[in-house]
Amino acid sequence: MPTKRQSDPDKLLKKHADLVHSSDMKVASHVQRQEGDWIINTVMIEGYDVPFRFKRKKAYRNVKGARVNMTYYPDRVCVAGIEMEIMNVVRIKIA
Numbered sequence: 001m002p003t004k005r006q007s008d009p010d011k012l013l014k015k016h017a018d019l020v021h022s023s024d025m026k027v028a029s030h031v032q033r034q035e036g037d038w039i040i041n042t043v044m045i046e047g048y049d050v051p052f053r054f055k056r057k058k059a060y061r062n063v064k065g066a067r068v069n070m071t072y073y074p075d076r077v078c079v080a081g082i083e084m085e086i087m088n089v090v091r092i093k094i095a
Helices: 009-015
Strands: 022-037 037-044 051-054 069-078 083-094
Touching: 037 083
Parallel strands: 051 083
Antiparallel strands: 022 037, 022 069, 037 051, 069 083
């Protein structure tokens, strides 16, 4: 039986120098909103002032209060004329 392909954070980190992997981070809040065909997920992590964002075609389970492992990279977006820093999440898994 074929196995489900899992992304390995070590392989991702070797391939892309800008990626960061953090383990056992506690989620303070999780919000999902529709944007076109995508659902944008915004996760706030305890101890961080920067939102972590990822998008999916389907809704993601609510991870508020959960501990997660994430692979992400820093980015900037312009919201209402104000530039702000965000973290784009490449991989998220419940710890």
